[in-house]
Amino acid sequence: MTNLYIDFDGVIVNSIDVTYEMFDKLGLERNEENYSKFYRELDWNDVLSKCEAIHDSWKCLDKIIKSKKFNVAILTHVNSLEEAVVKVHEIRKHFRDITIIPVPKAISKTSMLKAEGAVLVDDFVHNLDEWHQAGGYSIRFDLDMDGKGYPVIDRLDVLIDMFD
Numbered sequence: 098m099t100n101l102y103i104d105f106d107g108v109i110v111n112s113i114d115v116t117y118e119m120f121d122k123l124g125l126e127r128n129e130e131n132y133s134k135f136y137r138e139l140d141w142n143d144v145l146s147k148c149e150a151i152h153d154s155w156k157c158l159d160k161i162i163k164s165k166k167f168n169v170a171i172l173t174h175v176n177s178l179e180e181a182v183v184k185v186h187e188i189r190k191h192f193r194d195i196t197i198i199p200v201p202k203a204i205s206k207t208s209m210l211k212a213e214g215a216v217l218v219d220d221f222v223h224n225l226d227e228w229h230q231a232g233g234y235s236i237r238f239d240l241d242m243d244g245k246g247y248p249v250i251d252r253l254d255v256l257i258d259m260f261d
């Protein structure tokens with residue numbers, strides 16, 4: 098079975114939009130230092146209470162698991178240990194036994210596991226570039242269907258028919 102790694106933020110839930118909106122409300126200058134501090138100190142219970150699933154993502158994940166075509170894991174960057182804890186609790190509301198791999202933000206997702214021959218679904222092109230360079234198969238998740246050079250999807254269950 099193919100190893101399939103699915104990003105969380107901006108793929109399963111719209112937490113990118115929610116956190117950007119929270120950041121903008123603070124009126125701070127948009128720079129790396131401010132973003133970094135903001136994400137390290139963010140209350141993820143608050144964030145996830147404001148988030149919505151993207152295009153039936155939880156149901157799509159269930160369908161993907163039931164297709165038995167993939168070993169599925171959720172691969173998510175985290176800026177703090179609290180973020181990891183809250184995300185695991187959130188995912189466990191939907192799936193009791195799906196594998197969850199939190200990756201410290203300072204480390205590449207590609208450096209956490211073997212990318213070769215495995216599929217990564219992510220909205221962030223930098224992650225896809227690293228995965229592709231390591232011999233993995235990159236798929237972009239984008240609601241505008243802009244693949245930036247990669248196959249692109251805007252809902253997760255179409256993955257089932259992309260692989261035979």
Ligand SMILES: [Mg+2]
Pocket residue numbers: 104105106107108219220221
């Ligand atoms: Mg993402």
